[in-house]
Amino acid sequence: MVCRCVRRSILSSSTDRRRRAGSTGRGSVAREEDSRESRDPAPAVTRSIRLLGLLAAAEPRTLTELAGELGLAKSSTANLCLALEAGGMIQRTSAGYRLGLRTAELGGAFAAQFNQVREFYSVCEASEVLSGELVQVALLDGAESLYLARHEGSRSLRLGTPLGSRLPAALSATGRALLMSMSDDEVVALLGHDAVFPQLTERGARNMTELLEVLAAARRRGWALDAEESFRGVVGVAVPLEPWAPSDPALALGVAIRAPEADFERIERVGEALRAAARQLTNPFSAAARR
Template sequence: MSTPSPAPAVTRAAAALDALAASPTGVMTLSDLARELEIPKSSASNLLQALEEAGLVRRQGPGYGLGRKLVELGAAYLDRQDDVREFYRFCEESPTLVNETVRIAMLDGEDVIYLARYEGHPAVRFTSNIGDRMPASLCAVGKALLARRHEKDIAELFPDGKQLPALTPHSITDPATLRAALQEVQQRGYAFEDEESTLGVVCVGVAIPTRGTHGASLGLSVTALKATFTRELERKLVAELQDLARSLGAPMSLGR
């Protein structure tokens, strides 16, 4: 017989978050969640309202999904873990990365979410903050991670005729063009972004090795000013990013 929870409301909220995380689509309706938790719909509604106000869940169409606040909390947790400390240590000791802005990101559907950032280049501190989302089609790390997915997955995420988001005149807005770009990433071994998310800024990105192509995906990227970017710098950045990716392996994505 299980011991009664000392805080039933917290236990129920945790169960709701677990249910959303386990959902195949990442989204559950109010009715589905009430049924899963075996509580009245009115109770489930109050629970979701409280979680939404806290940023722990968000509305997605007719249902609810996990909220961005969880990423912020996760980033705070990761910041204290060995793998993220290794990320910062590696950047600080690398001949080239030490002077650049380097980030770890996670692929989440059509977006990437930034989990950690090393600041080595004060000129590009306007780039995304930890916890921010960015359309994967617009950034180097997003394309590096998308390139690991099966063609079927990419076709479902970006069907022909779908208008992709644009932030600059250089943004890729056509799925066919994106698919061609992903093939180039696969052949080259890394992704390159040329002013697609921010004018005057370029970026290179690589995927962190993981088991299979359907699990959690993590990647690394370096953001640089185009005015001072050279092919020699690109070569050095890619080499050091790939070394860092191998150093990290994929422990964060394997839930050790």
Template sequence: MGQHSAIGVLDKAVAILAATATGPASLAELVERTTIPRATAHRLAVALEVHRLLVRDAAGRFVPGPRLAELAAAAADPLLERAGEVLAWVRDTAGESAQLYRRDGLDRVCVAAAERAAGLRTTVPLGARLPLTAGSGAQVLCAWEPAETVATLLREAEFTDRVLAEVRRRGWAQSVGQREAGVASVSAPVFGRGRRVVAAISISGPIERLGRSPGPRFAPILTAAAQRLHDPRPDSPRS
């Protein structure tokens, strides 16, 4: 279970949380990953759920909860520290509003944004929660997840597993009127350690300005920005 303190119940609770970091976990999977007895694992998982440190996905499996993100927001976050400058560059280079999204359960949350100063634009407020079932940002955040993780989402999604395979192949996603009529968007994945997608960087704007195939035009800007946001810790590669 990793490091141990003098407080056994705390060590077990941390082990339960850590077990969900590798992917959604049923009770049986929590027991397997932690070796904690089933009754104890269940009691701790439910207690963590009460405090919103764990939540359950559509399949009833335990996943990290929003309280973790809220606590993390109070700590130094290298990604967000770099996001303002990078998003401003994307906005100025692409001429469109730029956003950074992180996944939170079955939603994506806008954690940073840079809006156009003038003209027709799409505004995504900081902290806005959008579904993982539509839009290029949702495609990016789902594309590198295990198939079993997104299987339930795909039943309601405006995109298919084939679309996600194409996103993985080319390294970016686009959508035209998928989440909101009249709006187009392009997104690229921001990778952390172990090639894990930690965020999606996006631009969005009216279809009449971005066009009906905006990806080839804007993807190079977004993929370059994503490289600048790549996990900056010393043992991770960065541009």
């Protein structure tokens, strides 16, 4: 009997310790979350940015869906939506919330702050070759190309990537043009030695070894090629642009061509026209222009 009582006492003590430890652990987690929240100088702004990111990545979302993905109460999410809607950043529709017109204005203002983006339209119009082509400007954002500007050309085309869209830099012509300006070591450091690239079509480079071979060929000829590797039926040709100012991001200039029309002569003609345009879009006082 004494043994059973002692055993019950030990078990009870052990259970109490586990409960106290569990309570302490839960309290520690809560305190850590509170600490993270308190370290955020503007939690409402951070949540608003996350909300805009959700709307940028998908179709319209309902208040319930947004609240669930943000991990917030519907009342808190509703307050964020009201503020963003009042500022024109989002719109409420019958299907839910979507991005508002103000986001388009801000995107245009971001692109227009770079001299090369402002000037590229007139350079394309003045080019005998590029005036009829779909020409796009992109920058490198991590491992992706982000499209900033678009010259439609005189051909009736529905090609290319919508403004604000992204493509894997390893597969797109503009992305490769940006990567070809870097050393192999820099490309590996950015994308990872063991990187495996998504197969958007059956033609794309699959790994770093294949990508480095593609980039070496691009450097030799002076322009990058996407031979139906990011979109079936579309061939991309692109060149890098030297940053206008030291603080500017590196940009790339690319053309999308329908695959049936992309014979070698046209690709080469477009590539040379893009190189000429890149020279025109180089700061005349930069080291690159003096070379």
